[in-house]
Amino acid sequence: MRRAARWARAVRWYLRELTGESEYDRYCLHRRRHHPHAPLPTRREYQLLRARHQEARAQSRCC
Template sequence: MRSALNRAVRGVRWYVRELTDESAYDRYAAYLRENRPGAEVPSRREFERMRTDRQEADPRQGFRCC
């Protein structure tokens, strides 16, 4: 029973992280470590700033209200 509950909680946590794209930094850091071993891995704050700047520079994103 407890293992089934733990699996369910892990599944919900995974789903929420994917839905909110919170796991994007983890995927990016893993990608850099695997494919570019000499590259410096940015902090989460630096990553979020790069991602926001890239999204705002893309004209396909449209108007951003907030």
């Protein structure tokens, strides 16, 4: 049973990393540590902020 649970956690971690879902969690952790009184954006707001940031920095993309 432990092996199956460990395997399931590993698959879940991999899928979250692959899809970028864990980026929001890391962002929230950073904000809580460095800006504890600032409000956290929702996941949707974070995605919009991230998309705007990527569009503003065109040199970071290949196309």
